[in-house]
Amino acid sequence: MNEDTTQNASSFVSQVDSAFVFIFGISLFFLVGITAFLVYYIIRYRKSKNAEATHIEGSNTLEIIWTIIPTILVLSMFYYGWSGWKFQRDIPEDAIPIKTIARMWSFTFQYENGLITDTLYVPKGKAVNLDLVALDVLHSFYIPAFRVKQDMVPGKQTNIWFESEKEGEYEIYCAEYCGLRHSYMRSLVKVIPANEFEAMTKIDSSALAINNEVVDSRQAGISITRKYGCNACHTADGTKLVGPSYKNIMGRTRVVLIDGEEHEIEADEAYIRRSIYEPNAEIVKGFEKGLMLSYKDQVTEEEFTQLLEYFYYLSEQ
Structure with a gap:
């Protein structure tokens, strides 16, 4: 299984990872900083060193600082998240449509030529638009290596897209508990050369086709x-x-x-x-x-x- 994410498996990897590192870095910085201040003041102003409490006047300057700085940081984290979300919602017009069906407890994928597979095949370097359909209960389509995840609600049409930048095989999971065999609801996405994908989707392999000589x-x-x-x-x-x-x-x-x-x-x-x-x-x-x-x-x-x-x-x- 190819799960190497040092190279971009999809067009979203660098953007999502950058947002994660930015938000995690800020959170870690303040966690360490605040913890260090707490430890320092516990030791510095312990009872044996400061037997009588000292009255300290408030500071308008400090109030302004710890209001403005956190506001700027929160807004910057929001911007990172929002820009990434917006990019993932803007589906390119030339994206290849693939119908993705979830049911207890499997995913199936249907291509424009009628071909149906239980493994998702996508071309390298081309945008793919997944039309997500849940037939029974709540599911969630999740490809960790691509940094894409979308809940699938029965009766509600949802779409996600991505562009694969690296050939290989990657895990697909259902990330929403959907019943007894939820943990078995797994599949694969195989990124193949564009010419192989084109050849695969040219053949009418639909079981519904009348007099279809491709399948017995x-x-x-x-x-x-x-x-x-x-x-x-x-x-x-x-x-x-x-x-x-x-x-x-x-x-x-x-x-x-x-x-x-x-x-x-x-x-x-x-x-x-x-x-x-x-x-x-x-x-x-x-x-x-x-x-x-x-x-x-x-x-x-x-x-x-x-x-x-x-x-x-x-x-x-």
């Missing part, structure tokens, strides 16, 4: 599970996570809880449809209710068909 039905199913963040809670190899695995799911019977009562049902097409559109109606025994949202208005009929083909493939292995 199995790859389309994988793309859909990444698009909707299914891999955050389900696995394709039989491993148990928050939700049951879709390995060997088709045609098998399973025990589910319906209104608190156990029922044995067959995992057929109708069951898969109910599991996606009404996920809390039938809960597989051993798993918790209420952790999955309905995808009724999100997963299209074509996507559902491709998911079925993918599940059939996993059940035949």
Whole structure:
């Protein structure tokens, strides 16, 4: 993982770091100075050296000094912070748009050509505009090496931008507690040469594309599970996570809880449809209710068909 921040990983690094050093330096200076004065006066005017209290008249000069100087320092710190914030809010018109979707507990990224990935790919030396969308609860998109962080609120459109100045891989985190697997909500941003990014985004790799020869039905199913963040809670190899695995799911019977009562049902097409559109109606025994949202208005009929083909493939292995 490339986390070397001695060189600018994004266009915001030097500005944010300068503001931090400036504010931290002032704070540290006054912390040391005030602490030193306190220690000095405690020793200098301790009872054994100053048995009787001495009356000291006030000083208008001192009052003015310790009012004006802190005001100037606070305003200068505000200016540093405000100028950096304003620069980050002014998105360049030619910035490349990438839709960033957060859900419990994963990020997915959709490009203009329909390509969907669970890793963010961006070109070196070009501005990128991330359209942030939260589908369920509060999330926060955070790339420490780029010095960018933005809360994602359901129903509220937010955007952030940056320009990557150094090729490499950098961590993406969710910085807002969002539930049971919040600590697993991580991804990567890969900064690649501009020509590689252009070649990648020229191919129509969307699983939604009709007669798309780039992806077969199995790859389309994988793309859909990444698009909707299914891999955050389900696995394709039989491993148990928050939700049951879709390995060997088709045609098998399973025990589910319906209104608190156990029922044995067959995992057929109708069951898969109910599991996606009404996920809390039938809960597989051993798993918790209420952790999955309905995808009724999100997963299209074509996507559902491709998911079925993918599940059939996993059940035949």
